[in-house]
Amino acid sequence: MADLRVSLPGLDLKNPIMPASGCFGFGREFSEFYDLNQLGAIVIKAATGKARYGNPTPRVAETPSGMLNAIGLQNPGVDQIIETELPFLMSYDVPVVANVAGSTVEEYVEVTEKISRHPVVHAIELNISCPNVKEGGIQFGTDPKTAAYLTEKVKEVSDKPVYVKLSPNVTDIVEMAKAVADAGADGLSMINTLTGMRFDLHQKRPIIANETGGLSGPAIKPIALRMIYQVRQALDLPIIGMGGITSAEDAVEFLLAGANAVAIGTANFLDPYVCPKVIESLPETLERYGFSSIHECRLKGEGPHE
């Protein structure tokens, strides 16, 4: 059977499949559906310094093969997460990736410092790209200098490897990737959502109360694949790939594009069992395309990524 193991900074994964941040809460709800031990890792919802209520509702809208969301980083705050959510995850033998967000560099640094010390947290995912936070959020993700500065500061205080999660809402994704790589990022997560809108024809206003929202789901898969491919051509950094994955075939396509592991977001909403299903069908899928391990998933003529 094909070898599913992947070893990345901080993350020894039994398989390359993990739920994406914000689409899996802190794991509790999905633990009612299946044993979380099956997962390669769990990326938890963004943590901020203080509790946040997030944006007014409606917060989601459907789009062709996708959805918009503007949750607005609702979360109980880093202290509460450490106190009530992480202990629950301790009962599983699955590395946790803590997604960190904030409105200021100081907030990112504070949250990272606190959460990275927790033993269940094996890596930090620096969410510089959440488009739903008005103050700062979007700038961190679209300006290479700011992103690099933030990465540097966070790296200084982090006990764990830092994966920077890139925003696709940029002209030049490679420039962004290089900037955070030079600033010390241990890996990249890509992509976050693309900014989009839908309008309610009856109400004559945007469907999402926040007006714009982040587009996710299969609709953005070709954009995610392109960006991962471009960054892979330019850099050797580990990449956790995501954007519209719904099947083992999709996962393999991301690995081919240059990802080292993948995360599944929106598809969890349609099928709560999607992660274990993808994991289960991954070995036969790999074999069908002639691969005997995750590490072998390379484009023709390309060597291993690490």
Add this chain to the structure above:
Amino acid sequence: MADLRVSLPGLDLKNPIMPASGCFGFGREFSEFYDLNQLGAIVIKAATGKARYGNPTPRVAETPSGMLNAIGLQNPGVDQIIETELPFLMSYDVPVVANVAGSTVEEYVEVTEKISRHPVVHAIELNISCPNVKEGGIQFGTDPKTAAYLTEKVKEVSDKPVYVKLSPNVTDIVEMAKAVADAGADGLSMINTLTGMRFDLHQKRPIIANETGGLSGPAIKPIALRMIYQVRQALDLPIIGMGGITSAEDAVEFLLAGANAVAIGTANFLDPYVCPKVIESLPETLERYGFSSIHECRLKGEGPHE
């Protein structure tokens, strides 16, 4: 019955529906399906200075609710288009929008100068955003200064109003729109395709021979709507909106977002009759949502765009 007429610089449209550039050739093929006189306008395929063969095949790939294309501006060249294609369109009472592309400023200027003089051409659509041309193409569309310079030069020689077609592959679409507006653009067309990729799992290489292609179709609709909305908040310039329109509802959604007229691209491939169908159902659709004319399609609390 709801009034479908729209009046834009150079374009007195009997209805706001036109086929998008590159998806309708020069009209001949579709004229075998229906009477082109039904259309609001016709946007013809990009013209370049000399004939181009374009990219190697495969040039298209399917994606969830969308497709990728990398045709690579195949066209017979501006002289041949004037000689053999425009006369055919003379037999219809429909304004033609000539899409102009090039690799250099000089080429754009030459093509515009020639084609804008033809009586069937009522407006120029300046394709600064075709992502499939390696030399120059992408830079024109993603750098505000270059885009402004090109717009200025083209305006100098154009007998007809110039609509600049914006690329969505940018961090700040409003900055791009403002740059070309200041440079004298009479209107905007938005959006062109987003750069994307798909991989062939059997062959282990990109499906598109050109590697990347332009993503179009319903998948990109939320991004198009967002960009049009953002530009509409910032500018009063007429906007021809496009990106994934398949129905009269979609068209109204684009009008609400801020477009003054709309173009339908990819949907023509699935249903060659989509343009006349949308035109036919537009009056009842407008009425269902309480509009008695195209000009009334505004968000709550917003005035007319022009």
Add this chain to the structure above:
Amino acid sequence: MMKEQWMEVVSNQPIALDTYEMTLHGELVSTMTQPGQFLHLKIGEGFSHMLRRPLSIADVDQDDQTVKIIYKVIGEGTKWLSQAKPGDQIHVLGPRGHGFPVEKVTGAHIYLIGGGVGVPPLYYLGKKLAERNRVTAVLGFQTMDAVFYEDKFQELGETMILTDDGSYGKRGLVTDVLEADMDLYYTCGPLGMLHAVTRKLKDVKGYVSLEERMGCGIGACFACVCKTTDPNDDRGYRKICKDGPVFPAKEVVLWQI
């Protein structure tokens, strides 16, 4: 416990203006015991529609293993549902959420106050309550053609129908006919109606069922939150899909600013 199933469409037909009643069959029905819970339905083929549609359980027949939903055709999802034919399979996640608490209610005079497609969950609720209580139904619809299930509610107790345009029953809003002669009320319908009802019946114990656009429908995504009235509430919010959709009327803020 079973949490999802491809259920079979037994019947699917219009019962009022743009309103359909669908009967689904499957073992999953055995888990559907709480009125007010909802089913989360997959729409369309494959992954073309990434969001499921929440629809309330309108009636359950445990012997037949069938569940009924009643839905109004609003957009693409409900239109797709309306085209389903007997024998088709529809993927159902659920029942989800917490419904109306009925276990401990006996010997009470209870009002069921529904508006439009807020009426369906009240029927299954009414059936459960009528066994040991006196039930009065006050049901508002836009117009005569939109009215459904009047006879069925009448079997449970006194039933008043109102229409906005007066084309059937009384003309007016449900609040026009409400008196505080009740021990308890349960209400489901448009937000405006819920607001008016809870204000008018502010001194009566009541439960409201809320709607919100949902992402996951299982409590993981925070799409469907509403605020709590108590500023000292430890979370300050509730998830409609998981903590609700039914809440004590006094617990949640109906109109957010």
Add this chain to the structure above:
Amino acid sequence: MMKEQWMEVVSNQPIALDTYEMTLHGELVSTMTQPGQFLHLKIGEGFSHMLRRPLSIADVDQDDQTVKIIYKVIGEGTKWLSQAKPGDQIHVLGPRGHGFPVEKVTGAHIYLIGGGVGVPPLYYLGKKLAERNRVTAVLGFQTMDAVFYEDKFQELGETMILTDDGSYGKRGLVTDVLEADMDLYYTCGPLGMLHAVTRKLKDVKGYVSLEERMGCGIGACFACVCKTTDPNDDRGYRKICKDGPVFPAKEVVLWQI
């Protein structure tokens, strides 16, 4: 002239490994007279699949108003097709393109050279040609389980089956058994095979049927072009969907650099 129709699936069944034969019924069949043309089929519901799938006409019955297509399950589109049941409606655009010229061919010895799912169009072609010519079929398949329509071709003339692995018929490639003892050939199959066939039969008049990923399928988008061999050709290219898919073997470049 009618150009599209929702056609009804009459039957749809596997006839070889991963290979299905579908019979469609509708008036559109009356326009399907040219072998080598293709149907452009809509896949899935609504606009979830933006590209149609081109599939060759394999057989036509004008009396019954039915057309047959034979397809191999490759990806999502053909998988979807394979799940269609009798009574389902499939939207067909077509027939599109230009097929094999058969009108003026009489009294000739003609080879039909097919590989895999390139075989289907040759059957309808063979039926038309066999009326007034001697037909020999050379059909290559990967393996025994992939073979289909052998009997049907045998009714038209001498038929040789080859398999890559020798599990059925002769082992080898179609080119292994080709002699230049023919007046004309028609070939359809994988590019590698077309290349080998046209090279081996470079002194014989022949027609090839090409495949390419298509956008519009009607000649408007320039997705499906191939280069012409003649450097002085006024366009330098052909559109496979409109000018083809069938071309004189010498007219088009099979392998682009």
